Amino acid sequence: MAKSFQRYTLHVQLLHIEPPIWRRITVEGPDTLRKLHHILQAAFGWEDAHLHDFLIDGKTYAQLDIDAGLELMDLAKTLDDRKTKLNKVLRPDSHIIYQYDFGDGWYHRIVVENMETIEDEAWGESRVLDGARACPPEDVGGPRGYEVFLSAVRDNPHSEAATHYRQWVGPGFDSERFDIRAANAALMRLATNRWGNR
Structure with a gap:
């Protein structure tokens, strides 16, 4: 018989992008x-x-199991994200920021929309329920660089900059398209390859 556990619905928005x-x-x-x-x-x-890293209610949680980037962190005040379970830090009133790529500075605000106790069900599955717009390309230069990228591609599509950007990201990039099936397929691959099916 499976134990009960908390399931959270999170709304995650990339900040400084419109x-x-x-x-x-x-x-x-x-x-x-x-x-x-x-x-x-x-x-x-x-x-x-x-x-x-994650900033949750004034505390920082990060990847401490690699050497790269440790000089950017205050190790006396940074907790290991591998050792912190979500049910210890997620609450409806939590203030959560997830930062990805310290150079580009992609900040995501995480809001707990719903918490429910699940009984008699195996745990281990996460899903994407909804979303909007494509993820910016890696290393585009953060929100400001993405704005420049979009401006070149949309407003001046025949410019040298637009041609360079299209060659860089490939012909299939559409900033307005969010593919929920691809997102859930990526989660399924991670479940199979990284943490296993439970």
């Missing part, structure tokens, strides 16, 4: 902040090529 880029996802209380990082990477379409 119109908004956001995802609504479900996660489960026994999961760790590190797993939430991987879920967010898959849900948004990031490539997990950079460091990350």
